[in-house]
Amino acid sequence: MAGLLDAVELAARRGGRVVFAGLSFLAAPGEALLLLGPNGAGKSTLLRLLAGLLRPAAGHVAWDGEEVGADPAAHGARTRYLGHQDAIKPSLTPIEDLRFWSRLRGGDPAAALDALGLSPLAALPCRTLSAGQRRRLALARLTLGDAPLWLLDEPTLGLDSASVDRLGGLLAGHRGRGGIVLAATHLPLPLPGARELRL
Amino acid sequence: MIPVFLRELRLALRHPAEALAAVLFFVIVCALFPFGVGPSPEALARLAPGALVTAALLAALLPLDRLFAGEAEDGSLDLLLTAGLPPAGLALAKAAAHWAVTGLPLLLAAPVAAALLALPVEGWGVAILALGLASAILSLLGTLGAALTLGARRGGVLLPLLVLPLAVPVVIFAAGAIEAGAGGGEPRPFLLLLAAFLAAALPLVPFAAGAALREG
Numbered sequence: 001m002a003g004l005l006d007a008v009e010l011a012a013r014r015g016g017r018v019v020f021a022g023l024s025f026l027a028a029p030g031e032a033l034l035l036l037g038p039n040g041a042g043k044s045t046l047l048r049l050l051a052g053l054l055r056p057a058a059g060h061v062a063w064d065g066e067e068v069g070a071d072p073a074a075h076g077a078r079t080r081y082l083g084h085q086d087a088i089k090p091s092l093t094p095i096e097d098l099r100f101w102s103r104l105r106g107g108d109p110a111a112a113l114d115a116l117g118l119s120p121l122a123a124l125p126c127r128t129l130s131a132g133q134r135r136r137l138a139l140a141r142l143t144l145g146d147a148p149l150w151l152l153d154e155p156t157l158g159l160d161s162a163s164v165d166r167l168g169g170l171l172a173g174h175r176g177r178g179g180i181v182l183a184a185t186h187l188p189l190p191l192p193g194a195r196e197l198r199l
Numbered sequence: 200m201i202p203v204f205l206r207e208l209r210l211a212l213r214h215p216a217e218a219l220a221a222v223l224f225f226v227i228v229c230a231l232f233p234f235g236v237g238p239s240p241e242a243l244a245r246l247a248p249g250a251l252v253t254a255a256l257l258a259a260l261l262p263l264d265r266l267f268a269g270e271a272e273d274g275s276l277d278l279l280l281t282a283g284l285p286p287a288g289l290a291l292a293k294a295a296a297h298w299a300v301t302g303l304p305l306l307l308a309a310p311v312a313a314a315l316l317a318l319p320v321e322g323w324g325v326a327i328l329a330l331g332l333a334s335a336i337l338s339l340l341g342t343l344g345a346a347l348t349l350g351a352r353r354g355g356v357l358l359p360l361l362v363l364p365l366a367v368p369v370v371i372f373a374a375g376a377i378e379a380g381a382g383g384g385e386p387r388p389f390l391l392l393l394a395a396f397l398a399a400a401l402p403l404v405p406f407a408a409g410a411a412l413r414e415g
Contacts, residue, residue, distance in 0.1 A: 048277075051277070076284070083277050086274065087277070088273065089210060091213035100202055100206045101282075104284060
């Protein structure tokens with residue numbers, strides 16, 4: 001599942017304002033990149049751009065030398081994007097939520113629940129979950145189907161320390177399989193040996 | 200595509216009030232006509248075809264502004280668009296679910312509405328058929344409207360202004376079919392024209408809606 005992510009001279013614009021420009025970086029299999037910078041520096045914008053949700057104002061993103069915009073479906077299949085929001089429907093239960101995404105993404109919903117310690121909550125409607133539990137459910141979706149590129153926007157928001165440790169294990173396993181992690185954060189993340197990218 | 204459709208159905212079953220609201224709106228609008236026009240069956244029956252179709256289309260519009268807005272607000276739309284699913288497929292699944300959740304219940308309520316409007320019983324079968332085709336076309340056009348107005352301020356007001364003019368041929372042919380069916384005429388040409396409209400919209404509209412989603 002390994003692949004190489006190559007961003008070349010990326011620029012992004014938001015509301016007519018240039019957020020960043022001339023941004024180039026390379027991420028090899030197993031590597032982790034921490035996106036750092038003050039509020040409004042464009043961390044979330046860069047992640048959305050890499051996920052294919054935004055088009056760069058200039059430059060391009062390539063995966064194994066192939067431009068990702070050329071085949072959005074293939075890029076979607078290899079990417080897991082975790083946004084600010086948890087994308088949870090209050091009336092569904094965690095296991096129903098993961099079953100739905102596993103139908104689109106593959107993977108085992110019960111194992112994904114277990115990976116984030118959510119198995120005891122599997123049958124409760126999501127509206128009864130706490131903010132940290134909802135974040136864990138959003139993180140559990142990352143593990144569905146083996147996607148090599150994880151794009152995480154503030155992944156530890158609202159997590160307790162036990163869950164941060166669990167996430168650390170997941171990230172280490174993902175990198176061990178040759179996966180790439182890009183994470184925007186203001187909090188310390190369990191990503192040993194991660195390179196820093198300042199925006 | 201099918202998982203998205205099934206998820207929509209499941210969510211609708213958990214919140215039946217929304218679909219029910221559209222059906223009740225349809226019946227209540229039809230119930231208002233006898234008060235406005237007077238209870239004379241001849242006058243009502245003359246109005247019934249157009250009133251039925253108009254009321255059904257307006258009722259089907261009600262839940263449309265939440266079709267993508269809810270997904271966009273909670274972040275689900277980002278995940279759906281990056282799930283490797285073509286945006287057109289997502290739009291088609293949404294349109295199909297809107298029809299199943301809103302259009303089908305309207306058909307079930309159509310006999311009640313037809314009775315309130317004193318539509319002759321001979322026309323009821325054709326009325327249900329015409330409303331079925333008309334609501335399916337509106338689900339498609341409405342999905343396009345919902346995708347285009349996503350993120351616009353006051354999108355809920357913009358949506359009917361965008362969709363209803365496109366639905367004019369639907370009103371003409373559906374009302375024509377019902378009138379022919381109730382008056383002993385030949386409803387077939389009208390129904391075929393509606394079906395042709397649906398056949399054209401079915402492949403074209405999801406692509407347009409998908410493009411709007413991707414740009415939005």
